[in-house]
Amino acid sequence: MLADDRLNAIVRMVTEAGSMSVADLAEALDVTASTIRRDLQTLDRVHRLAKVHGGATSLERAHIARDLTIPERSELHVDDKRAIVRAAACLIEPGSFVYIDSGSTTLQLVSCVPADADVAYVTNSVGHARRLMERGCRVMVTGGELKPETEALVGPDATAMLARYRFACGFWGANGISKKHGMTSPDPLEAEVKRVAMGQGSRRYVLADASKFGMEAAVSFATLDDAEIITAGDVPDEYAHLSNLVRV
Template sequence: MGSNGNNRKLLSPEREDLILAALGDGVRTIAELAGALQVSEATVRRDLHSLENRGAVQRVHGGAIRVGGDDEKREPLFHEKTTLRAAEKERIAEAALALIEDGDSIYLDGGSTVLALARKLGSRRNLTVVTNSLMAAAELMESRHRLILLGGEFRPLSRTLVGPLTTPIGEALHIGKAFFGTIGFTAAGVSTTDPGEAFTKKLILGRAGMSVLLADSGKFGRASLVNAGTLDDFRFVVTDSGIPPEFMKILKKHNIEIIQA
């Protein structure tokens, strides 16, 4: 597991995904994890230290155990996000695609739901796509769309480019339609765990003619560390049929159009 079919060494976020998968619901020794990933025990120790700092694992003598249960405020790793509510995310992405027309200039935020949208853009023509997501960029790098990367500091957990360094490119752009993901969504707006990511979301919200939030119903009522935009910043919310009725009322009060996939 230490490399892919092209003998490329795995990035630390990829190794961490594999470590969490290998831990499952039990304890694994450092030697077992090193053998499973085909990396050194020193590399596993560094990755476990990173995972422990984020509350994803607990170190025990000679190994580690995955932390679960009530750890709701931990931001999931990207691999975990793609497996959560996957069917709902696909439907949300398909509904969001209907808002995009040939020739549009669009922005794609980070997140697994927005990535699902990126994978559907082959049915559109002559788009200009701006993104801070390396995952979305990888999906689109061989497409015929014009692709612009926002730049900035790399955030491994979300695989995005974020923070004040995104300002020079972000401020130079006028984006027709921007599509955002989120970790938390309450009456106060959207929120994330990282100040740099929140900075970039707010930057693009100020540069977009129309902003669209893609959020499955599991995001409603959850607040994360840093506010990344208010309800008034969004024109559409694309979600699934599980949206709580009280949120329907709140969104309509803010003149937000709700699209249920």
């Protein structure tokens, strides 16, 4: 089997299974464990799967267990995210004071939002702030500790700043959305920033493609009905009837 064919086979098997060990992959492909380890390093580097101790997981599963980097997230459900952010950008009214959460879907949003002089944005994402600035938008950045994986600012300095503001509207991401635990994130510090910021918004929108439904990360930051959920893709039937669900 050629190297490219083997890499594609690894991605297919890990995606179908959710996760696989080095030993299982080596046996299935009839190669050595050291070959599989090198392949997993390659695939992790180009964001086709997530390398973990003893094997690999699909990016979908890794997204619930830990915060993926922005490049890793950006490879997932690209068309759905584009549809979501086009709809979300239309909700920003002239003269608004707007919060934009960190995340890969909200990163796409900042390329679509109005750059009008009378609209001001607050974000806890260094990357989002940079892109908003490049577009000529008025932008403020929270304080806090910088998380390298997500480029998010977190901690008490971030939440203290957010607690002083009232937003006309805000846009948030979520790693998981479930009936039992609501909106969830794998990181307690990011979840707390989301919770505080959401409490300061008059109109609240969570931007989440259909893959997030039925998934649960470690920390809840909002209930299922705390915000309108703008989504695209095949939403599971048990969530399709939600009154606060906006499908685009």
